[in-house]
Amino acid sequence: EAQVTQNPRYLITVTGKKLTVTCSQNMNHEYMSWYRQDPGLGLRQIYYSMNVEVTDKGDVPEGYKVSRKEKRNFPLILESPSPNQTSLYFCASSFTPGLAGDKRTQYFGPGTRLLVL
């Protein structure tokens, strides 16, 4: 089954304790992205990756890091989490965005709900 998986689904942590949220896709997509969802703000892009070893900042990158060592994986790293990073996080993937039609559709993981105390 084609899918994007995220782990963990739920996480409670304390300020300053480094954490990693994993994301993996099995659709051979080049493009992967992380979003955070906050009430009244919709989803905002944190980081994205056009392909292996190619990453760039989105709209709200502060406090986050990413890496793309393999095509299927795109982990999100919070090196020193703070309470304002409490949010619902989504990973998404698609084929290269420059392609037309269906290939631009992004597929989303189930989300990771993070609480930073």
Added chain:
Amino acid sequence: AQSVTQLGSHVSVSEGALVLLRCNYSSSVPPYLFWYVQYPNQGLQLLLKYTTGATLVKGINGFEAEFKKSETSFHLTKPSAHMSDAAEYFCAVSHPPGGTSYGKLTFGQGTILTVHP
């Protein structure tokens, strides 16, 4: 810059009534437009999309949307609401190639649909 505005953060309808969720966008080039649905405690699921061609697009679960370039709108409709349609709906525009936001989805703030018996 691309932007999306969803009019009404909450919409309430009776079962069997028409559903109309409004979305307006701004884009300097012909956009690719999407509607995603998020059921409680789940990820985002693609409802429908407009890329090129026919301006009336049909999606899953009886939803459809019409791209109106002159009004810069992409409103979502369903003739008869069902209890299972209760969810949050997001309109999104895909950024075109060539810019720094290449491939990014910009989301509206979301509309929570409530369906009353």
